[in-house]
Amino acid sequence: MPWTRDDMTARAARELKDGFYVNLGIGIPTLVANHIPPGMEVTLQSENGMLGMGPYPFEGEEDPDLVNAGKMTISELDSSSYFNSAESFAMIRGGHIDLSVLGAMQVAANGDLANWMVPGKMVKGMGGAMDLVAGVKRVIVVMEHCEKSGRSKLVRECTLPLTGKGVVDLLITDLGVFEINRGRGAVRLVELAPGVTLEEVRARTEAAFVTDLV
Amino acid sequence: MATKIQSDAASALSGLLFDGMTVMAGGFGLCGIPENLILAIRESGVKDLTVVSNNCGVDGFGLGLLLENGQIRKMISSYVGENELFERLYIEGRLEVEFTPQGTLAERIRAGGAGIPAFYTRTGVGTVVAEGKETREFDGETYLMERALKADISIVKAWKGDAEGNLIYRKTARNFNPMMATAGRVCVAEVEHLVPTGTLDKDMIHTPGVYVHRILQGPAYEKRIERLTTRPRSEKASA
Numbered sequence: 001m002p003w004t005r006d007d008m009t010a011r012a013a014r015e016l017k018d019g020f021y022v023n024l025g026i027g028i029p030t031l032v033a034n035h036i037p038p039g040m041e042v043t044l045q046s047e048n049g050m051l052g053m054g055p056y057p058f059e060g061e062e063d064p065d066l067v068n069a070g071k072m073t074i075s076e077l078d079s080s081s082y083f084n085s086a087e088s089f090a091m092i093r094g095g096h097i098d099l100s101v102l103g104a105m106q107v108a109a110n111g112d113l114a115n116w117m118v119p120g121k122m123v124k125g126m127g128g129a130m131d132l133v134a135g136v137k138r139v140i141v142v143m144e145h146c147e148k149s150g151r152s153k154l155v156r157e158c159t160l161p162l163t164g165k166g167v168v169d170l171l172i173t174d175l176g177v178f179e180i181n182r183g184r185g186a187v188r189l190v191e192l193a194p195g196v197t198l199e200e201v202r203a204r205t206e207a208a209f210v211t212d213l214v
Numbered sequence: 215m216a217t218k219i220q221s222d223a224a225s226a227l228s229g230l231l232f233d234g235m236t237v238m239a240g241g242f243g244l245c246g247i248p249e250n251l252i253l254a255i256r257e258s259g260v261k262d263l264t265v266v267s268n269n270c271g272v273d274g275f276g277l278g279l280l281l282e283n284g285q286i287r288k289m290i291s292s293y294v295g296e297n298e299l300f301e302r303l304y305i306e307g308r309l310e311v312e313f314t315p316q317g318t319l320a321e322r323i324r325a326g327g328a329g330i331p332a333f334y335t336r337t338g339v340g341t342v343v344a345e346g347k348e349t350r351e352f353d354g355e356t357y358l359m360e361r362a363l364k365a366d367i368s369i370v371k372a373w374k375g376d377a378e379g380n381l382i383y384r385k386t387a388r389n390f391n392p393m394m395a396t397a398g399r400v401c402v403a404e405v406e407h408l409v410p411t412g413t414l415d416k417d418m419i420h421t422p423g424v425y426v427h428r429i430l431q432g433p434a435y436e437k438r439i440e441r442l443t444t445r446p447r448s449e450k451a452s453a
Contacts, residue, residue: 089317131317
């Protein structure tokens with residue numbers, strides 16, 4: 001059984017360490033917050049201007065002035081702070097955030113990441129993703145291994161407009177976990193989702209990779 | 215000194231608007247947007263606008279209203295994912311868009327207001343954002359030169375303000391508003407509460423009054439929520 005989205009984000013949560021400052025991208029990466037191990041202190045940064053993001057508010061306590069980067073209503077913690085967008089990205093660009101978890105349309109063997117537009121079809125904009133991959137110490141991508149058409153999203157070379165060059169450290173898909181190491185050395189498959197075979201991963205992956213798994 | 219206080223949004227914008235101008239509008243999504251000033255710009259009918267704003271509202275609210283009314287020629291933004299009309303106009307080539315990474319956008323505006331003509335950043339190196347831009351190596355890393363942004367007018371929204379133009383924002387509604395207040399040739403601020411001078415905590419002012427030329431208290435704020443997410447009251451643990 002390949003991993004579900006929840007399994008993938010739970011796996012991503014295992015990369016968290018006590019005391020980390022973490023930025024979670026919109027969409028699937030947001031779910032990583034549900035898997036922070038009890039007793040571990042992780043501070044979530046929201047690039048629209050908040051450190052110490054709390055859970056969704058109780059019904060009736062939602063505040064239009066308090067949203068995350070996905071524009072979802074959230075709550076504050078005793079430890080929270082607010083700041084403007086320039087300050088927020090100073091903290092991101094300046095290397096003060098330990099970890100970023102992002103979604104992707106394509107990840108290439110050389111560590112390139114594409115996640116903001118499909119020319120002529122879909123355009124959402126890069127938001128803060130280009131700044132995050134340029135400044136955060138470690139970048140983890142969580143994505144489905146293949147497109148709906150079955151085409152591999154772990155590619156030899158990105159065909160979509162890039163978000164960053166040589167920026168991905170670790171890739172978690174529904175099939176397994178790959179060390180990308182920003183394109184330094186070969187892509188290495190280090191974990192398989194339960195029940196997924198190496199042959200299946202080989203058949204469904206465009207990029208070359210090495211592995212010690214059998 | 216003439217008073218900065220204006221009776222309403224239309225009079226606050228009087229004499230400032232012209233076709234082809236550049237407008238900076240604060241807010242992140244629909245959070246912290248100058249609702250009343252956007253409505254007044256729509257009513258004015260001014261067109262061919264270049265609008266600098268992180269997003270472009272949604273269909274039917276915020277800057278989406280100016281888009282629907284055909285008043286915007288170009289957007290300088292980082293993310294427009296919540297606006298179908300925007301996506302369609304852009305793909306059809308009827309709207310010019312300068313996509314700018316969010317942090318670069320914030321810093322370009324900050325630089326514009328701070329008298330810094332350009333700066334270098336790693337953000338966007340090796341992407342389409344770098345096309346046509348100067349690069350330079352510092353300590354073995356490649357950086358991209360980004361130019362400052364200024365505007366003919368900036369419209370911002372704060373929580374509280376006074377006659378001097380001192381502003382305090384609330385929670386994540388602060389976002390781009392403070393930088394934009396500094397980067398408009400004229401800054402018009404709307405506030406939820408215009409309070410007597412002397413009642414704001416002077417240590418807690420986010421935007422000092424020097425940046426704000428005109429100020430008004432909005433008659434009402436819809437403060438529409440873009441994505442309502444809550445947890446049930448029975449739940450004790452965090453969601």
